[in-house]
Amino acid sequence: MASDYLDRILKAHVYNVAIETPLELATVLSERLGNTVLFKREDLQPAFSFKLRGAYNKLAQMKPAAIERGVVCASAGNHAQGVALAAREMGIPAYIVMPVSTQTIKVKAVEALGGQVLLQGANYDAAQVAAADLADRKQLPLIHPFDDPDVIAGQGTIGMEIHRQTSGAIDAVFVPIGGGGLIAGIAAYLKSVSPDIRIVGVEPEDAASMHAALGAGEPVTLGHVGNFADGVAVRRVGDETFRLCQKWVDEIVLVNTDEICAAIQDIFEATRAIAEPAGALALAGLKRYVAEQGVREQTLVAINSGANVNFDRLRHIADRAAIGEQREALFAVEIPEQPGSFV
Incomplete structure (x- = not known):
């Protein structure tokens, strides 16, 4: 509606x-x-x-107990920076899965914001699969970039x-x-x-x-x-x-x-x-x-x-x-x- x-x-x-x-x-x-x-x-x-808007709002709407151990996301770059920045502001870890083809400037920017970067997958879709697996293994919430x-x-x-x-x-x-x-x-x-x-x-x-x-x-x-x-x-x-x-x-x-x-x-x-x-x-x-x-x-x-x-x-x-x-x-x-x- x-x-x-x-x-x-x-x-x-x-x-x-x-x-x-x-x-x-x-x-x-x-x-x-x-x-x-x-x-x-x-x-x-x-x-x-613009990506930090959605990332921060998502984390802000979640219960603190649900994210205190950290969050996981997959991104080709900008959503990753948004999640890393939002997580830093909230004092929680952010595990970021990025495609191996991600531009260097975006990887370095995520790391500068405190995100822990894992380069996996040839494209965003493959990185998303890897991120879902990581979130499942660590029992952490997966922050979707758009859906x-x-x-x-x-x-x-x-x-x-x-x-x-x-x-x-x-x-x-x-x-x-x-x-x-x-x-x-x-x-x-x-x-x-x-x-x-x-x-x-x-x-x-x-x-x-x-x-x-x-x-x-x-x-x-x-x-x-x-x-x-x-x-x-x-x-x-x-x-x-x-x-x-x-x-x-x-x-x-x-x-x-x-x-x-x-x-x-x-x-x-x-x-x-x-x-x-x-x-x-x-x-x-x-x-x-x-x-x-x-x-x-x-x-x-x-x-x-x-x-x-x-x-x-x-x-x-x-x-x-x-x-x-x-x-x-x-x-x-x-x-x-x-x-x-x-x-």
């Missing part, structure tokens, strides 16, 4: 660790796109991601802030989707108080698990997902997040890697901040939506969800950004291995 989630969000405990992030006007980009574009700056959170009502409610406080910061005077909100917890929470709040606001999810073309689930009418497990936007590389969305998205999300936009890179550049030029690929996903979808729908003179919000990116990835991102903006093209040709082929 919408009223149940609205109540959960209003009662969520997040501000012991989270800040109310600004909603910033991207002036030059707004002029270029012919719409008012606002960035919700979740990259400015203490752990450089949990308290986690969803914590993320939903972003929707509450957006509505307060704009008095509801917006046309659409663009939200990145991994497992679906962020968009489920934002949609639950905004659709409860301003049903006419469009909620648009954005996924990478090679990790479109919610798009596939909505098309099938139920969660499905993708055979493979791309890892460029590792923060949203989830093969299967949650049952609860799917239910909420099926009810409240208006549409989903799919974008490619080059469009994500171009959005990272746009965010840098507007804010001088460097978003991670998943963090720029919403803006990439907003730009495609504007181009395909031809909308003008609307107020559009993009959730800048995170900024945990390895420095050594920036050259690749910069190279692909020009292709994403269609200022350059990439061609591939096959050349026979015989004399004179290059002449």
